[in-house]
Amino acid sequence: MSDNLELEARPGLPEHLRDLLKLFPRDSWETHPNFGALTRFWLDRHGMFRDLMTHLQTDARLMADGNMDQQTYAHRLSRLGGMFVGELHGHHNVEDHHYFPLLAAMETRLQPGFDLLDADHHALDEHLQAFTDEANALLTSATKMQQGEPADMSGGAARFSDLLNGFERFLDRHLVDEEEIIVPVLLKHGEGSFG
Ligand SMILES: [Fe+2]
Numbered sequence: 397m398s399d400n401l402e403l404e405a406r407p408g409l410p411e412h413l414r415d416l417l418k419l420f421p422r423d424s425w426e427t428h429p430n431f432g433a434l435t436r437f438w439l440d441r442h443g444m445f446r447d448l449m450t451h452l453q454t455d456a457r458l459m460a461d462g463n464m465d466q467q468t469y470a471h472r473l474s475r476l477g478g479m480f481v482g483e484l485h486g487h488h489n490v491e492d493h494h495y496f497p498l499l500a501a502m503e504t505r506l507q508p509g510f511d512l513l514d515a516d517h518h519a520l521d522e523h524l525q526a527f528t529d530e531a532n533a534l535l536t537s538a539t540k541m542q543q544g545e546p547a548d549m550s551g552g553a554a555r556f557s558d559l560l561n562g563f564e565r566f567l568d569r570h571l572v573d574e575e576e577i578i579v580p581v582l583l584k585h586g587e588g589s590f591g
């Protein structure tokens with residue numbers, strides 16, 4: 397496996413971070429007696445980010461191909477994009493300041509794994525900034541068009557679609573690797589420490 401552990405380069409968790417995952421493989425998680433409401437809730441949040449990304453991609457493709465009304469697109473982009481950015485920032489905050497320190501203290505050997513996830517959050521911040529810039533440019537175009545000024549929404553949506561394709565890959569890499577570090581720790585130690 398590659399030594400480059402950057403979010404955009406790694407194909408999965410490196411071998412030295414997989415010891416606990418081997419004891420708690422993904423297909424055994426949901427039937428484990430320590431799989432509780434908090435783990436369920438947290439995995440569902442990841443599912444929500446994946447779903448939002450799918451909707452954003454579908455809409456951008458439809459807009460790029462001229463198959464969605466411009467104002468409908470702008471309205472959906474504002475709502476879904478705003479939710480995606482706001483919720484993902486909030487999620488990272490809770491993980492950085494609450495989950496990661498508690499979990500790393502429970503399983504000190506996995507500290508390099510939490511360092512990796514922390515670095516991912518910084519990398520995702522940059523992708524989120526690019527996402528916000530492109531989305532805002534599209535919303536500005538929509539406002540111009542509404543005011544009767546010329547603007548190119550199809551080209552902007554095509555660029556945004558390309559950006560989302562990369563972002564989806566990096567986001568999924570982070571979510572999968574994060575799940576495979578955190579869920580085994582929660583199953584081994586239980587959710588009790590999280591109150
Ligand atoms: Fe995260």
Ligand SMILES: [Fe+2]
Nearest residue numbers: 442487491574
């Ligand atoms: Fe997460």
